[in-house]
Amino acid sequence: MPQRTVTIASRTGLHARPANLFVQAAAAQDVPVRIRAGDRSAPANSILAVLALGAAHGAEVTLEADDGPGADAALDALAALLARDLDAEEPAGA
Template identity: 65%
Template sequence: MARRTVAVASASGLHARPAKLFVQAAARLEVPVTVRLGEKAVPAKSMLGVLSLGAVRGTEVTLEADGPGAEDALDTLVALLSRDLDADEALNA
């Protein structure tokens, strides 16, 4: 099983727009990904699950995936969480 830990960089954490972008990216992947915060684990493709984690800026989450393409899938999602998606939105406004 592939596993990566990453700190959430978005100013609002995994809430609102950043969570939506993360879930949309996970839904495009061919491998299922799980997001873990402490003992709680949710599917990365679940908006309600991701929001229920309550991850704020700086919170470390662990992404897990298994199977062909798992490493690439995690690379994609880690890169997304490592950016401040709130700041990206301000630049595009």
């Protein structure tokens, strides 16, 4: 099972806007992805489940996908997203 471990860069952690951007990106992937914080795991395409993880700024999370075509690319894209401070970026259309 491919995995990526990444540190949450957004100042608010995976809350509000950063969580929404992450969930939208996860839902757009061709493979299902899970996110794990500590001993809790959640489907990456579920906003409520991702918010419930309570992943704060600086927390390490692990992204996991089933083996298959596109799994590594999906994990790389999602890990890169979490490694950015999404709070500091301008919203699209602003």
